[in-house]
Amino acid sequence: MTVTHMTGGPSVHFENVGLSLGGNTILDGVNFTVAAGTIHCVIGPNGGGKTSLIRSLLGQMPHTGDIRICWGNDWTMGYVPQALEFDDSLPMTVADFMAMIGQRHRPAFMGLKRDSRTLVENVLARVDMLDKRDRPFGSLSGGERQRVLLAQALMPSPKLLVLDEPASGLDKAGAAVMHSIVQELSDNGTTVLIIHHDLGIVREIAHGVTCINQHMLFSGDPQQELTSERIFTIFSSSAKAA
Numbered sequence: 001m002t003v004t005h006m007t008g009g010p011s012v013h014f015e016n017v018g019l020s021l022g023g024n025t026i027l028d029g030v031n032f033t034v035a036a037g038t039i040h041c042v043i044g045p046n047g048g049g050k051t052s053l054i055r056s057l058l059g060q061m062p063h064t065g066d067i068r069i070c071w072g073n074d075w076t077m078g079y080v081p082q083a084l085e086f087d088d089s090l091p092m093t094v095a096d097f098m099a100m101i102g103q104r105h106r107p108a109f110m111g112l113k114r115d116s117r118t119l120v121e122n123v124l125a126r127v128d129m130l131d132k133r134d135r136p137f138g139s140l141s142g143g144e145r146q147r148v149l150l151a152q153a154l155m156p157s158p159k160l161l162v163l164d165e166p167a168s169g170l171d172k173a174g175a176a177v178m179h180s181i182v183q184e185l186s187d188n189g190t191t192v193l194i195i196h197h198d199l200g201i202v203r204e205i206a207h208g209v210t211c212i213n214q215h216m217l218f219s220g221d222p223q224q225e226l227t228s229e230r231i232f233t234i235f236s237s238s239a240k241a242a
Contacts, residue, residue: 011035040194043210120155123152128147145169159190
């Protein structure tokens, strides 16, 4: 990964990105750009390599080609995974979980420092989870966990926010909260990269869209690229292949 400096929020450039595992091609020749300060959605059929692309961006998977992030002065990044593996028997509250994430140099059992407590309460309030701060994290529903994961990604406020199907498990109200936060962040200059499966939402919130099925199939303005005929062809072909 190459890092370049520029003023304003970061842009992200995927240049001829490829990835193979066990002799199987996962990604091949993926090229597109996420413009600074925009909401960019990645779509495509299941197994098409979307999550692998995100993990390559995060430095979690080896890849060929180049992924360039053109940062400004603030290098803060937030990440929301599709799901979190967690031992439900652990005696950890939501506040403990947030303390573990937000205070890496202070044991979670010591609780939150006063300044950290204010920050945690603010981000939990933004995702409508403040009233559950003392609930055991293991007792939360899948949608509630996603809200908490979004909250931790906002602490501190990121300049680049990466989300891997964050609406999975969220009810309608939770999804609305998440999309509202994403739009607010983008309005304030944050670059947002989202793997999303709801094409109606993609048309509504995204400034750019890229469709991947090992290769990049198309990339551009959602209003122009997301035609009914194109989407039907991509996803119906994938279903037949499966």
